[in-house]
Amino acid sequence: MTIRDALAEALEARGVGPDQFSELMIRLLDRGVLCRDESKKETELYDRYLQVADLVEDYLSVLRIRLLHERRFHSLRLFPPGAEVPGLADSEDGFNQGLRERLSQQEVAAILVLRAEYDKALREGQIDEHGQVMLPLEAFNLASKNLLGRPLPEALTERRALFRRLRQLRLIRTASDDGLEDAETWLTIRPDITSLVTDAVLSQLTGDGPDAEAPSSEELPS
Known part of the structure; x- marks a missing residue:
């Protein structure tokens, strides 16, 4: 057979x-x-x-x-083989290419900020029954400035492309692209963000780990 x-x-x-x-x-x-x-x-x-x-x-x-x-x-x-996966035993595979899809630096920055904001909301109990967190666009932009020293893209086309990618990765929800210029627009951060950014990477970003340097795209499983 x-x-x-x-x-x-x-x-x-x-x-x-x-x-x-x-x-x-x-x-x-x-x-x-x-x-x-x-x-x-x-x-x-x-x-x-x-x-x-x-x-x-x-x-x-x-x-x-x-x-x-x-x-x-x-x-x-x-x-992909070799990626660090929260909740699963580490793999001994050493592959770094193939199924990995390289994220842009802007995408990496946004994902790291989303993870930090999700963790903050989790500590404060600001999470719904589906494990999701609501975040104003203005707060997202401010957190990006504070954590990484860079705001969200100002150009609407770039901002739309970034949020479209984040939705494709199933990391956020947005009502539409129409409100991306409005600071009062709300985003929904999905719990899957914790699968993409480990606690170790988050510690580097927030300065709680031995090295407070923000990781590169190669340190994120994708």
Whole structure:
């Protein structure tokens, strides 16, 4: 029996077709993240994952890709070999390229500030039942200035591109791009931010660790 035949047989036993499994894997490998509450499609794919979770994880393990399943928040996130993953044992793999997608310095800065603001809200108990944190755009901009000495992009096109990327990474929610010039606009920071920035990296940023230097994009799993 071939691997394909064995997989098809295992899928049939779970009521999932090969094409459905392929769609799920392609989506995961292409996006690297899946959140049930993001859309009707992602709800469907997440529920399908629950039917075949062991098969998905076996498939990914052959590639040495690790999957972090945040059951409380119904989200999945993939990490390439060698990435440090909160909540999972460290891997001994030394790969640094391949599935890693290099983030721009502006994206790294924004992600670090979001993580710091999420941690602050968590300590203060300002978190909703879904593990999300509400943050005014003005506070985000101010935190960026205070922590990293750089504000958010002033040009609307650059700001929209940055927030679009953060949404693609399933790190924030925004009502639309229309309010990105309004300081009173609110962002929703998703709990997945803790999967992308470890406590060690956060300590470097806030100066609580031995080296208070902000990390580069290479220190963030992506």
